[in-house]
Every structure is written in structure tokens, then in C-alpha cells.
Amino acid sequence: MRIVCVGGGPATLYFAILAKLCDAGHEITVIERDPEGATYGLGVVYWDDLLDMLYDNDMESARELRAASVLWQDQEIRMRSTDTAYFGGYGYSTTRAALLDVLTWRARELGVVVEHDREIVTPADFSAIAGADLVVAGDGANSRVRQMHSAQFGSQVKVGGNPYIWLGTDKVFDSFIFAFEETPAGWIWFHAYPSSREISTCIVECTEQTWHALGLDSCSDSDGIRQLETIFAKALDGHSLISQSRGQSARWLRFVEVSNETWRHENTVLMGDAAHTTHFTIGSGTRLAMMDAMALSHCLRQHEDLDLALKTYDERTRESLRRVSASARSSKAWFENVDRYADGRDAVDFSYAMGGRSGYQAPWRYQIYRATQNAVLRRIRRAANTGERWVLAHRRGERWAPRSRMPALRTS
Template identity: 35%
Template sequence: MRLRTVAVLGGGPGGLYTARLLRLRMPDCEVRLIEQTEPRQTFGFGVGLATRTQRNLQAADPESFEGILGIAHSHEMTMTVDGHAVTLPSDDLIAVSRGTLLDVLREHAAGAGVRLEYGDHGYATELAKEVDLVIAADGVSSATREELGVFGSSVTTADGLYLWAGTDVALPSALFTPATTEHGTFVAHAYPYAADRSTFLVETDEETWRRAGFDVTTEQTPYDCDDQVALDYLSDAFAEQLPGHRLIGNRTRWLRFRTVSCERWHDRNVVLLGDAVHTAHYSIGSGTKLAMEDGIALVEALAGASDLETALTDYEAQRRPAVEHLQSTALRSMRWWDTFPTRLDLPVERLWVAYMTRAGKVTLDRFGSTAPDVVRTAINQYASTAAPQPAATAGPLPEASGVPVGGFSDWVLAHQSPFVDGLAEVFVDVGDPRGADADVLIKGLDATAVLLTSGDDREAVLTMLDVAERIRLETATRVEVRIPTAERDLGAAALVSGRADAVRLRGEAR
């Protein structure tokens, strides 16, 4: 297929990266990138890029990836609760300044022959008449998506609130930590992205937000201004993590995360990309990552298809499953962070296990292969609170130099608390573990102990474990769960994380 002219709407990382890739793969194609905002008016703080994303970017375009590495700042991860800090070894985590990243991508796009234009481009429907293809990478509030109104878009707004700020010091590592004030608990996600800068994101629940008066300050803060009252309040709340420094804003105000999804990703010669077509909660993946990986898939589809409709259909077919899986994982992660303050009675090492295994992507054994000391400590902390099964050998986890695959999970399941006899099974079949159906299920429990079961697939088991944790946190009920043997890793992680009191594998006697 030969494209003569392509217009890319949106000068964010996804748009710039896609425009460059198009020129590299189709050098005869004229590529225009149209952005309303002048380069120096761009706002934002840091952008994180995990290991897998780095590999994808390097494979797609080694030259621009080298440019990104040149501005990157690597970091470890630390969780601190009640003054006790535990740091995980670095796993090639990097972060970059969003503004500097845009400068690098802008330079590489121009170097590949992309024509950069700034100002009002008019309507996508009119632009689509002038070019072969319009790629709309115009963000979560996509004017193209709203203008055409044919993509079957759905936007879900979260209950919790977050505020994206920064500070003029490089933190020693990425940081997860709570701060409890007279109004409630605020949780910080922070990481360094330059020699003298860090992103500092803070989230809280609506009741705490209202008690602190931020419902009023949010209403009084224009969309393009900073909520200075909130920035000052949080600078004081996190003073220990910000010695001698304050939080700084850049159009910083309290927001609720919006999850965007679309039934269709393209219409005729207009296709959506990045936040315009999907979003995933920031706790598990950035919009930058998704948009740039969308660009890789879109350009591959355009280069390999015989006609435009086939290419755009192939692009969606290739990307949708991965995006929807990530959105599902991100939703679990968001719910976990929304309820993070309820877990602060756990030691930090067990909190790390709960965090890493919260969405089912990382198993206890995989986490143990990268942070064995943390996992060993967490398991021994768990074992000290659990009365071992009669057949199990009591004592701490052996200090072997290497634990075979499955070793951590097997040891935990063997040393869990004994089962309670005669429990009636409650089948968990709810879409949202924090929704109305789950509320009814939990309120209807009338027992001191309960045995939960679910469908066999991994998503069903994860939902059941989320409900189990709610029961443990919100009631005095002991919770046992029955799961398929194939999902034993989820069971072991649930025990160490405090999501369940006991785990029965299918086939064991009741």
C-alpha cells in the first residue's frame, strides 16, 4: 500500500514517535504533525519507561531510543511505612523529563522529514478530505473522538482523587509512602527523572479530600492554574520526604482518573491512537508507553497491508487484546491503591509482596527471583502469624542460596493456618469486587468463617481474592478460599499479602 499524505494530530510522545516511524518506513509519504500547543508551552513532569517498553522502543527505532537513553534517569524503588524503608534492587527502571522527551522526539521526527505545524488545524472531518490518513493522537479529551462520535467511546471516572506535582530535588529512589494527617491518609508515588527533579504524585479518597477542604479549592482553581493550597498542605504532610524542598505545580489540581475505551478504533481514514482511544491507570503503565507502542503496531500494519482498511483493522486486532488486558490489570491496581491505607498494619516486606502481586502479573516466585531477601522476610513474617498445618514442618523458611521455581509458593502453602471444618461454600460471581453485587454478598455473610470459591479462570480467581480481602478488612470473618491447583501461585501470594486466611487447592478434602 502506498500512502501519499498523512496527518498526525497531537504533538505528544505517541504522535511524534508514530510520525517518525512512518517517515522511516515510508520515505515517499508526506507526514504532517499538527499540534495546537507551541513546544515551550508543554506541561508535565516525569515519564517512566519499564524494561519491556525499552526493549520495544529499541527494536522499533534504535536511533531515537539512544536519544531517550541519553536523557534517562535510572532508579530503584523504596516503600516506607512508619519510618521503616525497604528498597528493591533496580530492574532497569528509567524515567525521563516529559518536556525533554518531547524535545528529543521532536528533533528525531524533524530529522526524518516530518513537517511540524503548530496552531489550530480545524476539524478532523475536513482534514480527512485532504490527506490519505488522519492519525488522532490528541489525548484523553480527544477532540477527534468527540467530533466524529462514531467510535463507541466509554469514559469511566474513578472514585479516588490524585494530584500530579513535582519537586526540585532528585529523590534517591522511587518512593511509595503514606502520610496521615488530621484529615486522613494521603499516599505518595514519587520518582526522580532528572538530576534535580522528581515527579510527586499524591492520591487520596474522597472523604479525606473533602475533610481537608480540597473540594472547595478544586472548584476555585481554574483548569490551567495550580491548587497552591493543596501543594502547600501536601508539602507539609510529606516534609520528611522533601527535606528543605516544596512541591511545585504545573497546572496541578486534584483530578479523578478517567478510563477511556472504544468499541471501534478507526472510521474510514481516521484512526485513534494512545489516550484518545484507551487509557490505563498510571500505577501500572503510562499513557506514553501505550501511545508509543500503539505507534509501532500501527506503522507495522500500514507497511504490511495491501489497503488502508485492512491495515487499520489489523492494527486494532493486534493491539486491542494487549490493551484490554493491561486495562483490566490497571483497574485491579487502581483499586489496590485506593485501599492502600487499610493495609498499613502489615510489615513493609509483606506490603511489597501485596503490591507486586496485586494484579496477578507477578507471582510470588517471580518476585522472589528478583528480590529474594524481601520475599524471604515477608514469608517468615507471615509464618510467624500462621499456625502451621499439622503435616508441615515448623520453622522459618530455609536460608538456601537458591530456591527452585515454585519453592516459595510451595513452602507458604505447606505452612499456612489449618482449615476450619464444615464451612459452607460461597460462590463469588461479581464483575466488580468493590461494586454493588460484592457489597450485597459481603453484607449477607452471617458466619464467623467462610469458604469462597469461584470460576476456574485466572480473572475469576483474582476477583474472588479481591472480595476475600474486602471481607477480611471490613469484617471479623475468617476467609478461606478454594482455587484451582493451576493458580496455586495466586493462593500463596494471597496468604503472604493478607488477602486470605487459608487456601484450599481443588481436590483437597473439605
């Protein structure tokens, strides 16, 4: 089968890997518009559930990804730089550049052709891939392939209300941090996590009203970064924010929610952000994109008939995403009304409200949550998490001191 994947992100690269493992006879080409080594965004987060699936599907790339990742433990919710509440748990994070390096290396090792610096934009570009048996569109939230057939996909695009900016910092956190600061103009906050051993990802967000009142809509890029460094000086321990990516300053954005009535049109299927986006506050975008890749690969392996395989992928995967999408919309709406929940509350009350932003929580859970703010209980919980992490890592065959087979990874 001749397969063309448009877009060189985690979804299409991982699908190419799995499809090639399923049948080495597939002729697979991944087409990416950006030059090799260029990528937007700093970090991605994931948890044991994704790592388990990656090890099950391809241990080689899973081991390389884990070796390129850092561990963070616990979540801290800081308010006004003086009040802190805690959630338990742990997760992993890496730079987007390192993730793409791992997947590109593994895809090429298996015989996938990965082309960079090539766009699919004009009718001639689309004609060049029209002869493929299967076209996988994973070219992001602004997918040109999806736009070409938007009526057939039943595409809908909605723009969120809160401005946000995706930054980095040379402050290396060891936990997942939410820092909320109250200014005369309103609340502004970031969530941050380590991306590597040198930098952390730091996503700053606020309401549009606060954004305008602080002058962030009209000041220069450098002045805006300096103002954010001043607002978050204590949370950053005086460290700097990093705005430059690919030689350009980061821009304030608004979240784009993409949905489609179907992910399949003739021999073309959508995947990852081209098919669906979930708000970054639930941290599931990369996980869901790679799960799309697993789902399509499984359907192709399960059904010899391509039409039936694509139909099954479309129906099953869209249905499995329904609850996650609803949770993400609720999370986005909650953060668009942060001032309502933050005013007059301490960090414990506020963080409990934040933890329940996507659904009902039984009243008795609040008392348990307050009890787990105790330092001794937090240490016990962290020790239990460490034990759980060791068991899961041992079960999936994770190496404690892995030797990479890859060239040196990029960390930024």
C-alpha cells in the same frame, strides 16, 4: 500517502517517524494545539523492554532519548516516615518536555511537518484534514476527533474516585519512591521518581473522603501545597513541591478511563490516550502509546491495502491491550481502597499486598520477599540488576557516553 496526525504527543510523533522511515514518500503532518515548547506533566518512566523496541525501530531517536534520561534503582515503600520496605528492579525516566523534544527533532529531520498552536475543533478544521488518506487521532484522553465520531468508535469514558495532583519536587530521588502518610483524616500518599538531574516527578493521591477532610478541596493552591509539604516533610527531606507548569498551578484531577469498541472509523484510527488510558499507578501510558505507533507502522508496512492495514491494527492492538487494561483497572481499584490495606500493617506486609494488587501470588513468594528485605541480599540483587542492565545495553548497541546531535534539551 498523505497522513495527518492530530495531537503532538509521543504516540503520533513516533508513528510519524516510523512511517517516514518506512516510506520517505509519505507526506506527513503532525498538528499540535499547544505552542511549541509547552507541555503538561513533568516526567515519564520506562523500562528496558521499551528501550529495546525503540532501538530496534529507530536507533537515532532511541539514543537521544536514553541520553536525556536518568536511571533509578530499586523501589522503596515508606509508611508513616518510619517504616520502609524494598522491591528490586530499575528503570529510566525523563521529562515529558525532553521526550517531545527528541521526537519532534527526529520527525522534522526526516521531513515530517510538525505544526504547533493549531487546533482541530470546528467543522472547518475537520474539513481541512478530510482529504488525507489517513488520519491518526492521538489528541489525548479528551480527543476531539474521537468525540466527533464517538458512536462509531463505541467510546466509553469513566471517571475514577481518587483525587490526584501531578507535581514536581526539587528533591532528586535515586529510587522509585512510594510514601504513605497516615493523617487524622485518613491515608495520603505520593509516588515519585527522578525526572532529570534537577527535579523529580511527585504524584500525590488520596481518597475523596480524605481529600475533603483535609480541606484540600477548598483551600487555595498555595495553602494546599504548603499542607502537602508539611505532611510529606520527612519523605521530601524538607524540600519543596513544584506546582507551577506553563505558568499555571497544578490542579487536582480524577483519572479518566477511556475505552473504545473499535479504534478505527473509515480512514481514521485512534492511538495512545485517545484510544485507551491505563491508570498511572502501573506506569505504562507512554510505553503503550509508543507501542501503538509501532503497531500501526508495522501494519502499514505489512499490508499495501490501507483498509486491511487499519483493520489489522485495530484488531491486533486492541486484543494485545486486554490484559494490561485489566491489570490497570485492578491497580486503580486497589489504590481507591488503600485505607483497607494499610491500617494495622507494617511496610513489608503492606508493600507485598501492593505488589500483588493485580493478580494471584503463590504463598511461598511472601517468604522470599521477606528474606529479600535483608540489606546484604538487597545489595546482591542490585549488583545482579547492574549486570543485567549492562548486558541489555550492550546487546542493543547503547553508547555509554553518547554525543547528542540535538540542540540543548529542556529539562522541565
